[in-house]
Amino acid sequence: MDVRHATAPDHAAGMTTEQLRARFLVEELFVPGEVRLTYSHEDRMVIGGAAGPAELPCPDELRSEYFLERRELGVVNVGGPGTVTVDDVRYELGGKECLYVGRGARRVSFDGRFYLVSTPAHASFPTVKATLDDAEPVRLGGREGSNERTIYKYIHLKGIQSSQLVLGVTVLEPGSMWNTMPCHTHERRTEVYFYFDLAESDRVVHLMGRPDQTRNLIVAGDQAVISPCWSVHCGFGTRSYAFVWAMGGENQAYEDVEPVAIGDLR
């Protein structure tokens, strides 16, 4: 498992492009027949990709008997129809559908292409599947801001229950490129964006860093960006795309953010 240490904002300010990419960008998530995992010390989030058939391993770094002994897991199907099997119960997931797997499940296997996010869990909540319609879609933005998009909240205070994981999918309309602008930080949570549904020749210019010291990462489809609590997270694609956002940390209130006015960005 790839392990990424936590970063202070004053450290990030002096990093080169290569150093920023090595610390915050997760590039290689899908390897056929494998579950690839990255452990971030930012709120101890584990980010992964399953290109099944493959089973969720239990890396030594977790010092546990099985992966979900002290953790919970969010799974989003980022490919065609696929299945996830949790302790012999089989769940069929269509594109962009979600499965929450609660603490205590011993065996999880995948047949298909799935993006994974896991956070430590103090309690066990039921394993639940959700479709896009279950997520009570919210439409935001407009064509004039090139940010017409739909937010699907899956795991959150009023949706699928969890110990700390909050997760959803945002889908941009064709011709809309900006996500999350005006942007924000959230001092009480780390957030990870995973960009997908982007053609091989397209990229997202993802803004990160303190609001008054932004940096950018050029991100391809099927790559993830780790945003520490002090970092803005938003981006502009060379074409429209979708992304999974997932958070771990102090609270689960989606609205608990520090908004940043566009004019204050530097």
Ligand SMILES: O=C(O)C(=O)C[C@H](O)C(=O)CO
């Ligand atoms: O497009 C958006 O706006 C988002 O999807 C924002 C994320 O949900 C987010 O950053 C939540 O904190």
Ligand SMILES: [Zn+2]
């Ligand atoms: Zn956010």
